[in-house]
Amino acid sequence: MDVRKVRILECIINDYIATAEPVGSRTIAKKCDLGLSSATIRNEMSDLEEMGYIVAPHASAGRVPSDAGYRFFVDRLLHQRIGGSTKSDKSAPALSPEALAFLEAAVFNNINQIDYLLKETAKAISFLTNYIAVVSEAVTPIKGERIKSLVLIPVDENTVLLTTVTSAKNIKNHSLRLAAAPDVDACLTLSRVMNIEFAGKELGAITPAAKKRLITAFAAYPHLLQMIVTVLEGVVAEGGKPRIYTGGIKNILTLPEFDDKGKALALFEAIEEQDYLMDLLNEADSGKVPGINVVIGAENQLVELKNCSIVKTTYHTGGGRATGDIAIIGPTRMDYSQAVNILQGIADKINNALKNINDST
Amino acid sequence: MDVRKVRILECIINDYIATAEPVGSRTIAKKCDLGLSSATIRNEMSDLEEMGYIVAPHASAGRVPSDAGYRFFVDRLLHQRIGGSTKSDKSAPALSPEALAFLEAAVFNNINQIDYLLKETAKAISFLTNYIAVVSEAVTPIKGERIKSLVLIPVDENTVLLTTVTSAKNIKNHSLRLAAAPDVDACLTLSRVMNIEFAGKELGAITPAAKKRLITAFAAYPHLLQMIVTVLEGVVAEGGKPRIYTGGIKNILTLPEFDDKGKALALFEAIEEQDYLMDLLNEADSGKVPGINVVIGAENQLVELKNCSIVKTTYHTGGGRATGDIAIIGPTRMDYSQAVNILQGIADKINNALKNINDST
DNA sequence: GTTAGCACTCTCTGTGTGTGAGTGCTAACA
DNA sequence: TGTTAGCACTCACACACAGAGAGTGCTAAC
Numbered sequence: 147m148d149v150r151k152v153r154i155l156e157c158i159i160n161d162y163i164a165t166a167e168p169v170g171s172r173t174i175a176k177k178c179d180l181g182l183s184s185a186t187i188r189n190e191m192s193d194l195e196e197m198g199y200i201v202a203p204h205a206s207a208g209r210v211p212s213d214a215g216y217r218f219f220v221d222r223l224l225h226q227r228i229g230g231s232t233k234s235d236k237s238a239p240a241l242s243p244e245a246l247a248f249l250e251a252a253v254f255n256n257i258n259q260i261d262y263l264l265k266e267t268a269k270a271i272s273f274l275t276n277y278i279a280v281v282s283e284a285v286t287p288i289k290g291e292r293i294k295s296l297v298l299i300p301v302d303e304n305t306v307l308l309t310t311v312t313s314a315k316n317i318k319n320h321s322l323r324l325a326a327a328p329d330v331d332a333c334l335t336l337s338r339v340m341n342i343e344f345a346g347k348e349l350g351a352i353t354p355a356a357k358k359r360l361i362t363a364f365a366a367y368p369h370l371l372q373m374i375v376t377v378l379e380g381v382v383a384e385g386g387k388p389r390i391y392t393g394g395i396k397n398i399l400t401l402p403e404f405d406d407k408g409k410a411l412a413l414f415e416a417i418e419e420q421d422y423l424m425d426l427l428n429e430a431d432s433g434k435v436p437g438i439n440v441v442i443g444a445e446n447q448l449v450e451l452k453n454c455s456i457v458k459t460t461y462h463t464g465g466g467r468a469t470g471d472i473a474i475i476g477p478t479r480m481d482y483s484q485a486v487n488i489l490q491g492i493a494d495k496i497n498n499a500l501k502n503i504n505d506s507t
Numbered sequence: 508m509d510v511r512k513v514r515i516l517e518c519i520i521n522d523y524i525a526t527a528e529p530v531g532s533r534t535i536a537k538k539c540d541l542g543l544s545s546a547t548i549r550n551e552m553s554d555l556e557e558m559g560y561i562v563a564p565h566a567s568a569g570r571v572p573s574d575a576g577y578r579f580f581v582d583r584l585l586h587q588r589i590g591g592s593t594k595s596d597k598s599a600p601a602l603s604p605e606a607l608a609f610l611e612a613a614v615f616n617n618i619n620q621i622d623y624l625l626k627e628t629a630k631a632i633s634f635l636t637n638y639i640a641v642v643s644e645a646v647t648p649i650k651g652e653r654i655k656s657l658v659l660i661p662v663d664e665n666t667v668l669l670t671t672v673t674s675a676k677n678i679k680n681h682s683l684r685l686a687a688a689p690d691v692d693a694c695l696t697l698s699r700v701m702n703i704e705f706a707g708k709e710l711g712a713i714t715p716a717a718k719k720r721l722i723t724a725f726a727a728y729p730h731l732l733q734m735i736v737t738v739l740e741g742v743v744a745e746g747g748k749p750r751i752y753t754g755g756i757k758n759i760l761t762l763p764e765f766d767d768k769g770k771a772l773a774l775f776e777a778i779e780e781q782d783y784l785m786d787l788l789n790e791a792d793s794g795k796v797p798g799i800n801v802v803i804g805a806e807n808q809l810v811e812l813k814n815c816s817i818v819k820t821t822y823h824t825g826g827g828r829a830t831g832d833i834a835i836i837g838p839t840r841m842d843y844s845q846a847v848n849i850l851q852g853i854a855d856k857i858n859n860a861l862k863n864i865n866d867s868t
Numbered sequence: 869g870t871t872a873g874c875a876c877t878c879t880c881t882g883t884g885t886g887t888g889a890g891t892g893c894t895a896a897c898a
Numbered sequence: 899t900g901t902t903a904g905c906a907c908t909c910a911c912a913c914a915c916a917g918a919g920a921g922t923g924c925t926a927a928c
Binding site: 260261294295296297298299300301302305307309311315317319321330331333334337338341345396399400405407410411414415418 | 655659661662668678761768775
Binding site: 532533549552553566568 | 919920921922923
């Protein structure tokens with residue numbers, strides 16, 4: 147694979163990313179001045195096709211990059227990025243200042259509310275890229291999740307809110323409806339008791355003595371204790387499933403590869419399915435290059451996504467122990483360079499923001 | 508408007524709802540046996556067109572109901588429903604047992620978690636109807652929202668979670684990051700102090716003495732008090748904005764009226780815009796018939812939705828004081844009868860479920 | 869008042885043709 | 899030996915056109 151072929155392949159891919167139209171030899175001869183005639187490029191393209199990097203949709207169309215072509219291109223891109231990250235060569239143009247500021251705002255305006263931060267991050271990424279963004283909550287992957295702390299708070303005369311935090315730092319609210327809800331003072335007293343008896347323990351291992359203490363404490367609120375136990379069981383059973391936030395699904399409608407409404411609908415449904423998404427993110431963990439993972443086209447398992455690529459990175463919270471994913475899903479014909487830039491930008495911002503707060507507060 | 512014209516109009520609308528194709532006189536003569544020939548029906552249709560209830564897309568197509576036609580049809584439907592709700596005439600067929608069971612499950616499985624309940628409700632409705640479902644959180648509409656209660660709970664060494672409940676029963680979680688977070692006991696103690704000083708009061712009206720007490724209580728956790736105050740200001744400023752849950756937006760893609768991807772995208776964006784949706788729901792409050800409101804086609808203000816109708820009902824919580832909306836958004840050519848049935852079914856279920864719990868616990 | 873018959877209109881579908889973009893091959897050139 | 903010009907060939911796509919089908923409105927008869 148000589149350097150000229152690489153240049154031509156890059157030209158084809160870049161042009162195809164921009165236009166979504168099969169690109170012909172004449173186009174390349176004109177657009178990327180390599181000092182070669184279309185005939186020469188034609189010969190090279192014939193070779194590239196033989197090597198499997200490009201394919202012709204039909205005899206008299208131009209060529210379109212294959213998954214293998216994108217893979218070659220992306221591997222080169224990521225390699226360059228590691229090797230020459232200091233010298234800013236034009237193959238990896240930095241993010242525009244506006245884009246940076248935009249991302250920064252999305253992160254910093256929501257620094258205290260992780261759920262909003264993740265949702266806004268997804269929105270910002272999809273806005274900048276016009277692709278689909280997926281952000282997963284950072285959780286510490288552990289088995290045998292337990293209740294770490296829990297608290298009751300009154301909402302109205304008939305409702306108390308139970309907030310639970312698990313050992314994997316999953317936070318959940320549960321509205322419980324009662325004939326007469328305890329007031330704030332009572333809630334806080336009950337919270338203290340509950341933390342003593344439940345926190346850090348296996349639910350099945352509650353001693354009879356502890357049970358008695360709980361029943362006594364909850365004497366004034368029949369049924370409430372049972373409701374709480376039911377909720378806690380549910381929380382523990384569900385385990386450390388991170389929430390997943392998506393943004394820009396509507397962008398599917400702007401992509402010519404999903405002109406077919408059936409295909410668009412299939413992708414839609416796949417992306418709405420949280421479990422599928424989770425698998426996708428995990429799949430992308432083969433991690434050849436630290437920091438960024440790219441899954442191209444049919445490399446992923448979902449048929450609905452066989453025309454899509456996933457570019458993924460990881461962010462860290464809680465001193466690096468909890469990790470979450472940030473991913474961009476676009477057509478295989480996506481702007482990988484931009485996607486990588488944006489992901490690294492946003493991951494840096496999130497990592498720094500959370501770290502800075504740790505340091506300065 | 509004699510009874511025969513009404514019958515014919517109903518036939519046209521029902522057929523058009525089912526097929527999305529302009530319906531001609533011969534179709535009607537065959538499908539709804541009125542004992543009339545196509546020629547007679549043709550004459551009647553000519554009259555109906557003159558009256559504005561149907562329109563011909565072009566000279567040799569069939570007729571399509573106009574907004575006015577749907578309006579006439581819907582008003583009649585709702586009227587019948589009130590008048591003869593006991594006798595089950597076939598113009599308002601009841602929900603199928605399976606559908607009822609499905610809705611029931613969606614409600615009862617999530618009775619203790621309002622946010623899940625609303626989300627699942629939206630999902631269930633969109634699943635049953637293949638339209639878009641919108642469900643808004645029930646809030647008590649009041650001005651000058653205040654903090655009703657609030658509580659701190661530790662998440663990890665660097666994070667505490669602040670849960671706030673406002674006078675309008677808005678519940679929010681806020682993760683706060685610190686150099687060293689207080690433990691459960693300290694959190695509960697701080698919670699007690701905060702509730703004494705903040706609950707029910709205007710933030711601006713905190714006395715110097717109260718401020719001093721707070722500062723003393725928070726002495727061990729620099730910055731935390733300031734962070735909490737900032738969060739509380741935000742919560743109060745945001746006011747009683749209900750959250751809105753949507754389901755089935757993807758169903759747009761199955762509707763022939765949105766074959767044009769531009770239109771689909773526009774609708775998509777309109778529905779994603781929470782404020783638009785809120786306005787839509789409020790707009791639908793003209794309330795001719797108690798319980799159900801229907802906004803048809805261009806009756807609503809959004810151009811993106813001029814081919815859509817909105818069928819809405821209201822549910823109640825907290826002894827009837829807080830109200831939320833449940834709405835179905837579909838094409839003007841939607842199955843109004845089904846929509847009304849489902850909305851009444853689900854609203855009843857939610858109302859009853861919440862009331863029952865009040866009674867029995 | 870209802871219906872049968874008929875001429876007319878308009879969309880939609882299928883067919884055929886021409887055009888343009890692109891390729892591969894060959895031969896000439898540096 | 900690599901590069902280029904030229905040319906014949908292929909194939910999708912756009913366009914025009916004819917025919918079919920569905921539906922209407924009108925008229926005249928029942």
